[in-house]
Amino acid sequence: MSSTQAFWKGRKVLVTGAGGFIGSHLCEALIASGADVTAMVHYDIRTEYSNLEFLPPAELKRLKVISGDVCDPFFTRQSVQGMDTVFHLAALIAIPYSYVAPQSYVRVNVEGTLNIAEACRSEKVRRLVHTSTSETYGTAIYTPIDEKHPLQGQSPYSASKIGADKIIESYFYSFNLPAVTLRPFNAFGPRQSARAVIPTLISQLLSNVPTLRIGNLTPVRDFNYVKDTVAAFMAVAEHDSCLGKTLNAGSGRGVTIGETAELIMKLLSKKKTLESDTARFRPDGSEVFELICDSTELQRLTPWKPSYTLEQGLTETIAFIEKNLSRFRVDTYAV
Numbered sequence: 641m642s643s644t645q646a647f648w649k650g651r652k653v654l655v656t657g658a659g660g661f662i663g664s665h666l667c668e669a670l671i672a673s674g675a676d677v678t679a680m681v682h683y684d685i686r687t688e689y690s691n692l693e694f695l696p697p698a699e700l701k702r703l704k705v706i707s708g709d710v711c712d713p714f715f716t717r718q719s720v721q722g723m724d725t726v727f728h729l730a731a732l733i734a735i736p737y738s739y740v741a742p743q744s745y746v747r748v749n750v751e752g753t754l755n756i757a758e759a760c761r762s763e764k765v766r767r768l769v770h771t772s773t774s775e776t777y778g779t780a781i782y783t784p785i786d787e788k789h790p791l792q793g794q795s796p797y798s799a800s801k802i803g804a805d806k807i808i809e810s811y812f813y814s815f816n817l818p819a820v821t822l823r824p825f826n827a828f829g830p831r832q833s834a835r836a837v838i839p840t841l842i843s844q845l846l847s848n849v850p851t852l853r854i855g856n857l858t859p860v861r862d863f864n865y866v867k868d869t870v871a872a873f874m875a876v877a878e879h880d881s882c883l884g885k886t887l888n889a890g891s892g893r894g895v896t897i898g899e900t901a902e903l904i905m906k907l908l909s910k911k912k913t914l915e916s917d918t919a920r921f922r923p924d925g926s927e928v929f930e931l932i933c934d935s936t937e938l939q940r941l942t943p944w945k946p947s948y949t950l951e952q953g954l955t956e957t958i959a960f961i962e963k964n965l966s967r968f969r970v971d972t973y974a975v
Contacts (some may be wrong), residue, residue: 641871645672645673645674646770647673647679647749647878647909648670648674648725648874649674649923650724651724652675652678652723653675653724653725653726654677654678654680654719654727655667655670655683655726655727656677656680656726656728656729656730657681657709657729657731657771658679658729659690659691659692659749660690660733661690661831661832661866662729662866662873663724663727663730664690664691664692664694664695664831665869665870666729667692667703669724669871671695671699671702673737673874677702677703677704677786678703678705678706678719678723679704679706680707680710681706681707682708682709682730683707683708683709683852684707692705694831694955699908701951705874708730708733710748710752710755710756711747711748711752711755711757713759714754716755716756716758717758720759720760720763721763722763723765723769724765724766724770725765725766725768725769725780725847725877726756726760726765726767727751727771727877728768728769728770728771729771730752730756730825731748731801731804732748732749732797733773733797733835733941734797734938734951735775735795735798735837735967736796736835736913737894738796739795739796739926742796742800742955745799745800746800746803746950749797749801749803750807752804753770753785753807753808753925754807755771755955757770757788757807757808757819758771758811761811761815766818767820767877768808768817768820769819769821769822769877769932770805770808770819770820770821770853770872771819771821771822771824771873772801772804772805772824773801773821773884774790774823774824774825774826774862774890774931774933775794775797775801775928776793776848777790777791777931777953778790778791778928779792779794779876779927779929780815780929780930780931780932781848783930783932783935783936784816784934785888785931785932786888786934786936786937787823787885787886787937790810791805794925794928797959798928805821805823806823807885809821809886810943812816812884814858818883819883820883820884820885820886820887821885821886821887822872822873822886822887823886823887823888824872824888824890825861825864825868825888825889825931826861826862826863826864827864828863828864828866828957829865829867829960830955830959830961831866832866832957832970833958835971837855838863838900838904838954838959839957839961841854841900841901842904842908842957842974843862843956843965845904845910845912846961847965847968850912850915851912851913851914851915852901852913852915852916853915853916853917855916856916856922856927857897857898857901857914857916857929858864858897858929859896859897859928859929859930860891860894860896861895861897861900861931862890862891862893862930862931863891863893863895863900863945863950863964864890864891864933864934864953865950865952865953865956866887867953868889868947868948869948871947872887872938872942875938875942875944877944877950879942881941881942882941882942885941887935887941888933888935888937888938890932890933890935890946891933891935891950892932892934893932894931894932898914900926901914903950903951903954904954906933907951907958908958920951945946
């Protein structure tokens with residue numbers, strides 16, 4: 641038994657946003673490590689579990705799935721009762737939609753996080769791991785970006801996540817809430833929706849569309865395979881040295897969107913013309929042009945380090961999308 645399995649075996653864990661891309665992979669890893677996992681998904685009249693339905697049936701049976709909304713403080717308090725560890729991933733994350741419905745982002749991301757923090761405080765959980773985003777840094781003032789880099793709310797989404805991060809920080813200092821904030825740089829992998837650039841590129845390349853329609857080709861991103869991101873979540877939950885801190889998780893490798901498209905075409909042995917679609921551009925002043933991670937502090941405090949190269953992660957992502965291409969509407973821009 642590994643040290644991680646020994647740590648998690650039998651622990652009662654709640655994952656909010658469990659039906660999401662990262663959340664579903666985190667649930668899967670926690671189950672594999674022996675944790676007793678409750679997966680919170682957003683209430684849906686269709687009673688769908690979203691990405692959790694990709695888990696093998698035997699693993700899905702080991703999950704306790706609950707449906708609700710982090711915006712309801714009564715529901716969140718009840719959900720947290722008896723938990724050792726809470727991973728808070730529930731959020732509105734699509735940047736383009738935040739330009740359309742900014743109040744929704746404040747309600748879910750800020751108020752929802754407040755509800756989780758207060759519930760964890762009241763129920764005296766051992767550890768709350770809150771999810772931030774590299775978008776809170778905005779366009780880099782310097783690279784690689786460490787945790788001392790200024791925060792810049794260049795979209796309503798990033799502003800709402802800055803607010804959520806500060807709620808957690810305030811609860812640590814004001815109420816001794818045993819919390820840590822993980823700030824992942826651009827995660828990608830199987831199950832990610834076409835709202836993200838890598839699934840958009842792959843699904844278009846695998847389809848019969850003549851050109852690759854994409855937004856701005858010049859921004860630089862630090863793409864991280866989802867299994868590395870999940871390992872970072874579990875690492876910060878395991879180590880008391882992380883308490884009260886905000887920690888970056890990333891590879892330290894920056895690639896432009898255009899370079900990423902070329903790499904995917906090479907891996908697929910397919911070539912299509914890149915078409916820069918202005919409808920997919922962010923508003924002037926809102927584009928984040930460079931995100932490259934410095935994860936030195938996370939690696940100092942925990943044994944975590946990236947295990948997957950970009951190429952390895954893309955290969956696994958391509959294999960997933962090839963099997964599930966019908967889930968992607970390649971002729972539609974997903975806001």
